[in-house]
Amino acid sequence: MKQTAEQTTVKPVATKYVYDALKEKILSFEIYPGSRVTESELADLFMVSRTPVREALLRLENEGFLTIRPKQGCFIKPINIEELGEYYGVRTALEVAAVEGACHYMPESELQHLLHLWSPDQALVEHSADQMEDKDESFHIALALGSGNSTLVRYLQDVNDHIRIIRRVDFQDEERIKRTYAEHHAIIEAILGREVDKARNLMKRHIQRSQDFAKTLTLTQLAKKKAGVSRFEQVKAL
Known part of the structure; x- marks a missing residue:
């Protein structure tokens, strides 16, 4: 099934929204360093599907803000x-x-x-x-x-x-x-x-x-x- 132009636009917009919002919460310590969060929690929080959440988390992991552990969740980088x-x-x-x-x-x-x-x-x-x-x-x-x-x-x-x-x-x-x-x-x-x-x-x-x-x-x-x-x-x- 072919995606419409609107559908292909929504995905990157949602990913950027989750990325920006979650990064802000990490940098402001609203999500405490060392904390564990899950895709489902964040999807509920931001009222989006898990796909943009997953993509935002991967980007934040690449930037060093968190670590993704399969079947365990995502762990915000602790501050040492x-x-x-x-x-x-x-x-x-x-x-x-x-x-x-x-x-x-x-x-x-x-x-x-x-x-x-x-x-x-x-x-x-x-x-x-x-x-x-x-x-x-x-x-x-x-x-x-x-x-x-x-x-x-x-x-x-x-x-x-x-x-x-x-x-x-x-x-x-x-x-x-x-x-x-x-x-x-x-x-x-x-x-x-x-x-x-x-x-x-x-x-x-x-x-x-x-x-x-x-x-x-x-x-x-x-x-x-x-x-x-x-x-x-x-x-x-x-």
Whole structure:
């Protein structure tokens, strides 16, 4: 039986809806890290068939947000603060290497473009946490690309995949967003001046502040969620 154009459109739309909604619940800890959910629960929750739920879960698994275990269900990735600290240590080393390379090789025109994007005035524009996360990650990848080291870029992208859930909470505070703009702007100015030591030190402090803030906020949010309703009640209430 041939599918109509309307039927072929509904499936990807439903999958995207489930993917977006479920990802938001994971990132906001409304579904507690380490929790188990099933396709049938989620299908009932989002009032869709199990097919778009299954496809959304596969996509989220590929992105590292959960693990699918046959005949057991889906398990939201637990947050290991100690492990995240190790990833941040690797990230710091990579980011420092990136700014060193950028000081030597990144064209002035590209740096001037970044300087405009990260002008402190831009911090006054309203941003969602997702938008800030994307823009922040793009900034750091741009510097890595500017270093001319493609291997460094790949490793940095891999580290970002592992810490994305904690980086997102870094941008739920207006003052933190303003500070990020100011710190990025200062880093770019140092690179433009080809001041390697200054750029390196600014980047180290920037990553450390980001890690400290995100860790504190993550632990606070986790404690609040744990003290609240059960995992099943959380899912039902979404």
